[in-house]
Amino acid sequence: MSQPLITLYDVPASIPQPWAPNIWRVRFILNFKRLHYRTVWIEFSDVEATLRSINAPPTAYRSDGRPIYSLPVIVDSLRSRSHPTVLSNANIIAEYLEVTYPARPIFPDGSRAVQSLFVHYIQEVFAKPLLPILVPLTHQVLPERSQAHFRGAGAGVQLTGAQREQAWRAVKEQFDFLASILDKNNGADGNGVVVMGNDVSYADFALCSVLIWIERVSPHDGWARVRQWNNDRWVRLWNKCKDYMDVL
Structure with a gap:
């Protein structure tokens, strides 16, 4: 069986x-x-x-x-x-x-509340400026039936060049702010890449999931920008998480 x-x-x-x-x-x-x-x-x-x-x-x-x-x-x-x-x-x-399945925990002891707050921030604040950029791009890569499901909701509306640059400036403000917070972990794992300081956790997976969205639907524009920001911090986080990116 x-x-x-x-x-x-x-x-x-x-x-x-x-x-x-x-x-x-x-x-x-x-x-x-x-x-x-x-x-x-x-x-x-x-x-x-x-x-x-x-x-x-x-x-x-x-x-x-x-x-x-x-x-x-x-x-x-x-x-x-x-x-x-x-x-x-x-x-x-x-x-x-x-x-x-408690083996290999994603919530180190005493971190559940702080991580839950961090994940809420990622979803409700950090990722919001990405929506006008990535939602139309995501719409383009969906199968035709799924595209039709979202027609009329503005999902296919592309930003103009000036609007896109303005949107990316708003995105970078969020990345810069988050980098300044995570820099407080410097000295824990040597470079302050992961949220909890030493090992990857649920908070890192929530953040890296946003990076994957950028890389998948905007590899030559969005990811090309983000990977250079904040002293390559986001590429280093990606590398910390890449062993867990299998699709089964």
Whole structure:
């Protein structure tokens, strides 16, 4: 019999490697903890129907009470084939994987609250200036059906040259600020690259997931810029995390 697996649901694209940062946060954890998993690819237009069919919990609710279904989602059959655990929301999944599979922890002792706050900052503040740049570029690399799913929502609207440069200046302000904070770790691992000072953790995976998004959808513009910022700090973080970038 084949070994039971954790199934990770992700969205396909025309580029060779996956791009979605919230899903990468989960993939990093699965790879770091050396858990057996597989990826199932579903287009955006099929997400709600697919997640309903596996009884995945909604990630939010609209003002009228209708549920919203989104990725990442995992189905964990490693512990029980007959009663698999189905979870949505990257942070909920991270907490579950840490508690259920405590070997190779992503939350060093006493760091859970601080890391949770850091990840919230990455998602709600740090990454926000990237949206007008990367969302249209991401739209371009989606399959046609998924592109059609987002038409009319402004996803395909490209910035002009001046608008793009202004947007990148706002992005760099966030990177510069974060670099100044992480520089306070200098002396811990010799260069202050990782958030917790010595070993990679969930906070680093959340941050590196944003770097992957930039590199996947804007390798010659966005990543070419970012990799040169802050004394190559972001390339060094990438290298710290690259052993956990497998796609299974």
